[in-house]
Amino acid sequence: xxxxxxxxxxxxxxxxxxxxxxxxxxxxxxxxxxxxxxxxxxxxxxxxxxxxxxxxxxxxxxxxxxxxxxxxxxxxxxxxxxxxxxxxxxxxxxxxxxxxxxxxxxxxxxxxxxxxxxxxxxxxxxxxxxxxxxxxxxxxxxxxxxxxxxxxxxxxxxxxxxxxxxxxxxxxxxxxxxxxxxxxxxxxxxxxxxxxxxxxxxxxxxxxxxxxxxxx
Amino acid sequence: xxxxxxxxxxxxxxxxxxxxxxxxxxxxxxxxxxxxxxxxxxxxxxxxxxxxxxxxxxxxxxxxxxxxxxxxxxxxxxxxxxxxxxxxxxxxxxxxxxxxxxxxxxxxxxxxxxxxxxxxxxxxxxxxxxxxxxxxxxxxxxxxxxxxxxxxxxxxxxxxxxxxxxxxxxxxxxxxxxxxxxxxxxxxxxxxxxxxxxxxxxxxxxxxxxxxxxxxxxxxxxxxxxxxxxxxxxxxxxxxxxxxxxxxxxxxxxxxxxxxxxxxxxxxxxxxxxxxxxxxxxxxxxxxxxxxxxxxxxxxxxxxxxxxxxxxxxxxxxxxxxxxxxxxxxxxxxxxxxxxxxxxxxxxxxxxxxxxxxxxxxxxxxxxxxxxxxxxxxxxxxxxxxxxxxxxxxxxxxxxxxxxxxxxxxxxxxxxxxxxxxxxxxxxxxxxxxxxxxxxxxxxxxxxxxxxxxxxxxxxxxxxxxxxxxxxxxxxxxx
Numbered sequence: 001x002x003x004x005x006x007x008x009x010x011x012x013x014x015x016x017x018x019x020x021x022x023x024x025x026x027x028x029x030x031x032x033x034x035x036x037x038x039x040x041x042x043x044x045x046x047x048x049x050x051x052x053x054x055x056x057x058x059x060x061x062x063x064x065x066x067x068x069x070x071x072x073x074x075x076x077x078x079x080x081x082x083x084x085x086x087x088x089x090x091x092x093x094x095x096x097x098x099x100x101x102x103x104x105x106x107x108x109x110x111x112x113x114x115x116x117x118x119x120x121x122x123x124x125x126x127x128x129x130x131x132x133x134x135x136x137x138x139x140x141x142x143x144x145x146x147x148x149x150x151x152x153x154x155x156x157x158x159x160x161x162x163x164x165x166x167x168x169x170x171x172x173x174x175x176x177x178x179x180x181x182x183x184x185x186x187x188x189x190x191x192x193x194x195x196x197x198x199x200x201x202x203x204x205x206x207x208x209x210x211x212x213x214x215x216x
Numbered sequence: 217x218x219x220x221x222x223x224x225x226x227x228x229x230x231x232x233x234x235x236x237x238x239x240x241x242x243x244x245x246x247x248x249x250x251x252x253x254x255x256x257x258x259x260x261x262x263x264x265x266x267x268x269x270x271x272x273x274x275x276x277x278x279x280x281x282x283x284x285x286x287x288x289x290x291x292x293x294x295x296x297x298x299x300x301x302x303x304x305x306x307x308x309x310x311x312x313x314x315x316x317x318x319x320x321x322x323x324x325x326x327x328x329x330x331x332x333x334x335x336x337x338x339x340x341x342x343x344x345x346x347x348x349x350x351x352x353x354x355x356x357x358x359x360x361x362x363x364x365x366x367x368x369x370x371x372x373x374x375x376x377x378x379x380x381x382x383x384x385x386x387x388x389x390x391x392x393x394x395x396x397x398x399x400x401x402x403x404x405x406x407x408x409x410x411x412x413x414x415x416x417x418x419x420x421x422x423x424x425x426x427x428x429x430x431x432x433x434x435x436x437x438x439x440x441x442x443x444x445x446x447x448x449x450x451x452x453x454x455x456x457x458x459x460x461x462x463x464x465x466x467x468x469x470x471x472x473x474x475x476x477x478x479x480x481x482x483x484x485x486x487x488x489x490x491x492x493x494x495x496x497x498x499x500x501x502x503x504x505x506x507x508x509x510x511x512x513x514x515x516x517x518x519x520x521x522x523x524x525x526x527x528x529x530x531x532x533x534x535x536x537x538x539x540x541x542x543x544x545x546x547x548x549x550x551x552x553x554x555x556x557x558x559x560x561x562x563x564x565x566x567x568x569x570x571x572x573x574x575x576x577x578x579x580x581x582x583x584x585x586x587x588x589x590x591x592x593x594x595x596x597x598x599x600x601x602x603x604x605x606x607x608x609x610x611x612x613x614x615x616x617x618x619x620x621x622x623x624x625x626x627x628x629x630x631x632x633x634x635x636x637x638x639x640x641x642x643x644x645x646x647x648x649x650x651x652x653x654x655x656x657x658x659x660x661x662x663x664x665x666x667x668x669x670x671x672x673x674x675x676x677x678x679x680x681x682x683x684x685x686x687x688x689x690x691x692x693x694x695x
Contacts, residue, residue: 008564016456034571102391103586132378134505136371137438138343139367139371145363148367149367152370152371152374154366155374156374156377159374159377159378162378162379162381163381165385166381166384166385169384169387169394169395170333170384170394170395170524171331171394173270173334174333174334174336174337174395176333177333177334178333178336178340178377180337181337181340181341184344185340185343185344185366185370187346188344188366189363189366189367189370191348191364192351192359192362192363193363195351195354195359196359196363197358198353199355199356199359
């Protein structure tokens with residue numbers, strides 16, 4: 001394991017902590033995208049730069065998770081006027097504490113599970129678990145629809161990171177399928193969020209006309 | 217070649233339907249897709265072909281059963297959609313036919329895939345394609361339902377992906393192996409047991425969410441009741457089974473690793489929790505489509521119980537039950553669509569005197585009710601009884617008693633609701649007439665299903681029993 005791999009994994013762990021404390025949607029989206037860049041780099045470092053398989057996975061991750069999904073999420077955020085998560089179920093202090101505990105738990109899990117060091121590095125498993133826990137934390141404690149989408153994406157980042165240790169056991173078709181599913185998933189979720197926003201606006205408008213009819 | 221064609225044709229026809237202008241053209245494509253699917257699937261089931269895609273795509277006995285269910289329900293659903301959309305004042309949406317076809321394609325891929333990674337991709341694709349069908353009428357309620365469905369099922373299925381990866385990690389180092397089922401089964405005895413157990417639990421919770429096992433079922437009543445009736449029938453009758461197949465695949469590997477007993481316990485627990493939760497919510501349920509949705513939770517629980525009991529007869533009973541439940545539930549959702557057209561209300565209290573207003577619909581609704589509650593001579597009686605006998609033979613006296621009690625509660629709760637809807641005075645004039653050739657298309661599919669459900673209760677064709685037995689054998693049941 002090279003120093004680069006370690007540096008990237010530490011960066012992924014730090015991004016987990018950042019994601020758990022930020023209230024700004026744009027920071028959340030950027031944090032997720034940066035994690036995806038890290039995962040793409042790891043795919044190359046772990047899969048070997050000679051392997052076309054690793055290049056395709058890295059390229060797909062970059063194109064979909066670091067570019068297309070953030071772009072789409074930002075557009076959805078603009079259209080629905082969602083900039084900040086104002087009413088999280090727990091305060092950001094507690095959120096940071098939980099995320100830190102999550103990192104500890106992840107390291108604990110990584111040591112306890114019978115993981116063979118040669119096949120899946122200890123630090124990769126720890127970073128993957130920590131990212132999965134952060135994603136679940138975002139899903140459980142945030143209330144805005146788009147923040148939950150990011151939570152799902154972070155959870156999926158963790159799982160995909162874990163999957164990188166299996167690069168040689170997974171056919172390319174399946175990995176591309178996973179990426180495509182996630183991308184289409186975000187697309188469909190974005191459509192639903194947009195429609196929720198629009199429908200509720202419609203409801204406001206119709207409520208106004210009812211009041212008008214009632215007045216005289 | 218034929219398996220590839222079976223998987224590819226819905227997607228290709230879906231693209232075609234998307235490109236073609238005009239409603240008539242799309243409808244023709246839709247019917248053609250149902251026909252192509254029926255012909256190809258019948259061919260695959262009658263003459264099982266060799267696996268394709270390097271063994272990742274194949275039709276084993278389990279795949280054949282579930283392929284049959286998906287195909288039958290889709291073909292009938294295509295006919296039904298014609299009539300239903302003709303009568304219903306749903307907004308017309310261009311994406312309906314293409315999305316339905318993508319949904320069919322992903323379900324077909326799921327039932328035929330023998331690679332756990334590919335299966336995951338297919339099952340997630342079913343969530344995405346069906347979500348857009350749930351918020352078809354863009355009402356507030358349907359949007360909320362679609363949102364819950366998307367986020368809960370996506371997260372659940374993400375956990376199943378983690379479970380799939382754990383299973384790959386359990387492969388002993390140096391051993392040849394991928395996530396293909398045959399490879400996994402071959403190396404299963406040498407797998408690290410800790411990883412296999414963790415993987416099974418993740419897969420069970422993940423696919424269990426999609427299957428609607430309590431306590432992960434909370435999205436199901438919303439999604440299945442808000443979707444248009446033809447979609448509800450496919451969601452309840454076909455899609456839940458696809459998720460069940462995911463659990464069965466995980467069980468196959470776990471069982472081959474010698475951990476079958478470990479896997480059975482959580483299945484049994486989730487099964488009974490689902491049956492109990494559903495029974496509690498069936499009592500005085502005010503919405504009849506939600507009533508049917510909770511009944512799906514109950515029957516998914518029965519499937520989990522059947523698998524959890526272990527042994528050949530119980531597994532056989534569970535698979536037969538999956539088939540019977542699909543027939544009966546699709547029958548009920550199809551008929552519920554007709555009832556909705558007659559009364560324009562989904563409330564149990566909003567429907568009365570169905571027997572006088574529309575006798576044929578009432579007959580179908582009654583048949584559906586008797587069938588879904590496992591009343592003889594319908595098919596579900598046979599499968600529920602098979603599972604009960606297996607439980608008694610296994611010495612689970614208390615579990616058998618609990619099983620019977622929960623079935624009785626469900627029967628009573630549904631009985632009260634159905635009696636109130638079928639008998640009594642029809643109140644106002646009908647909200648809408650259901651007649652003409654549209655009505656024939658709406659009522660013929662449930663009539664076919666009612667007949668099928670009745671036949672399976674009286675006589676099991678030998679071909680079917682052989683198929684079910686060999687599928688039970690795949691799940692580790694001897695004899």
